[in-house]
Amino acid sequence: MVLLTLLAAITIGIVRMRNLFGVVVLGGIYSFLMASVMIVLDAVDVAMTEASVGAGISTVLMLGALSLTKTEESVPKHLPLLPVFVAVATGAVLVFGTFALPPFGVAETPMNTHVAPYYLQNSIPDTSIPNVVTSVLSSYRGFDTLGETTVIFTAGIAVLMLLKGKRHIKPGPKRRRVSR
Amino acid sequence: MILAAATLAVLVALLLGVIRALRGPTVFDRVLAANAIGTGAIMLLALIGFLTGRPEFLDIGILYALLNIIGTLAVLKFFRYGDLSHPGGKEPGDA
Numbered sequence: 001m002v003l004l005t006l007l008a009a010i011t012i013g014i015v016r017m018r019n020l021f022g023v024v025v026l027g028g029i030y031s032f033l034m035a036s037v038m039i040v041l042d043a044v045d046v047a048m049t050e051a052s053v054g055a056g057i058s059t060v061l062m063l064g065a066l067s068l069t070k071t072e073e074s075v076p077k078h079l080p081l082l083p084v085f086v087a088v089a090t091g092a093v094l095v096f097g098t099f100a101l102p103p104f105g106v107a108e109t110p111m112n113t114h115v116a117p118y119y120l121q122n123s124i125p126d127t128s129i130p131n132v133v134t135s136v137l138s139s140y141r142g143f144d145t146l147g148e149t150t151v152i153f154t155a156g157i158a159v160l161m162l163l164k165g166k167r168h169i170k171p172g173p174k175r176r177r178v179s180r
Numbered sequence: 181m182i183l184a185a186a187t188l189a190v191l192v193a194l195l196l197g198v199i200r201a202l203r204g205p206t207v208f209d210r211v212l213a214a215n216a217i218g219t220g221a222i223m224l225l226a227l228i229g230f231l232t233g234r235p236e237f238l239d240i241g242i243l244y245a246l247l248n249i250i251g252t253l254a255v256l257k258f259f260r261y262g263d264l265s266h267p268g269g270k271e272p273g274d275a
Contacts, residue, residue: 021244036194047225059250
């Protein structure tokens with residue numbers, strides 16, 4: 001509860017702040033608080049992802065983007081009524097969706113009775129991997145994980161190609177033909 | 181009992197850090213507050229691990245500490261050189 005209040009305070013601070021550098025720092029704080037909330041909810045792996053991606057990599061990437069632009073955010077000309085309406089409507093729909101969820105940590109929900117007992121009983125005879133989560137991710141759903149890895153690999157190659165093309169054009173005084 | 185009291189104290193410390201991050205007049209206050217909140221999150225992680233009887237959370241706390249350093253270093257380098265790809269070494273004022 002305290003952590004969620006702090007999260008809300010940080011969010012309001014991010015929205016109100018005009019200095020983008022401070023916004024990046026506040027974003028890192030937000031990620032650490034969010035990771036703490038995940039830990040309190042007993043989702044340690046999600047918390048670890050949040051801390052590494054949100055507080056570590058995102059801060060570095062946002063700073064890299066900040067060095068390409070200016071540091072002060074310009075004041076918007078008109079009131080953003082339509083985005084506010086869309087955000088509030090989406091939030092209301094999400095809150096409405098949580099009413100149908102089962103209470104936190106109940107053992108009889110479909111999520112815990114459908115395939116989880118099978119994995120818990122058979123993962124060691126099937127795969128002989130001691131960690132059940134690892135066996136589900138890399139053995140039972142191996143093709144799924146392979147697809148995710150392919151997507152991320154392709155995205156990384158695309159980003160590398162974009163950066164490389166820019167570096168070849170930029171240093172020359174005139175636009176001349178790029179030679180490798 | 182003492183663990184719960186310590187958790188409460190860490191939560192209060194997080195609250196103070198957030199206040200400083202929101203009010204801090206300069207960027208350095210915010211960077212320091214971010215660093216302190218990162219440390220507080222690590223402490224909270226370790227305390228919750230011991231409260232729920234799983235001291236393995238300490239390993240994750242070590243990982244958090246490493247990540248916290250990356251973010252702070254990036255922020256400080258950006259502030260010094262204005263560019264993350266600067267090789268470092270020389271000060272910008274040097275000849």
